[in-house]
């Protein structure tokens with residue numbers, strides 16, 4: 001299973017901007033980049049904060065873009081989203097029997113993706129209520145013989161940035177109790193942190209990544225403020241198989257030169273003097 005993970009586009013209805021940025025610029029650059037390099041991906045996963053204000057016009061603009069992609073897409077809600085507005089625009093989006101935006105995707109290689117809805121209307125933190133945890137319990141029980149990766153907006157672990165940890169997944173231990181009971185969860189893909197982050201709890205690894213627009217500054221000192229930043233965005237590509245996950249972050253906005261390692265003259269060259277990568281390898285860039 002080859003998965004592309006993208007998160008937190010925070011789209012706003014034009015002509016509104018956000019922190020001086022047009023969030024569509026970052027999203028469009030990411031989508032163009034992944035379509036050029038990873039159009040054969042099995043799945044695009046977008047882990048929430050699809051919009052910044054839950055505007056239907058922003059969801060509609062996102063839908064138009066996603067409909068043009070060559071791969072299926074799994075969308076999650078984040079704290080900035082609006083479940084009703086999302087469902088009104090993405091009327092065919094899978095939901096569970098209670099209307100939460102949750103679904104499971106079973107790949108032929110034995111890996112399953114279980115996507116969870118941690119959205120709490122009007123709140124910044126996330127939550128998995130009894131109904132959502134019961135759905136997760138059933139989803140994991142039905143996949144006892146498979147490797148499961150979970151996707152959710154709010155990380156089920158702290159990242160060490162106090163202001164972000166204060167708005168993480170509430171009662172995360174209830175989530176881990178369900179995961180522990182089944183023993184088939186290998187990894188959790190999250191959003192929300194707007195940074196590169198890797199963690200592990202027991203045998204389960206956790207990854208987060210920068211959003212496609214603005215980011216969160218890394219600081220461990222104060223809980224009363226979360227600092228934003230305009231560091232570059234990235235998306236992730238992951239190869240998933242039973243017993244295996246390989247994950248790379250892709251700096252889709254990077255314009256720095258590429259060069260041939262084995263050319264001795266390149267080792268001494270200034271960046272501006274590096275010769276272009278010759279054919280046929282230039283098509284790999």
Ligand SMILES: [Fe+2]
Nearest residue numbers: 008049078192
């Ligand atoms: Fe976000």
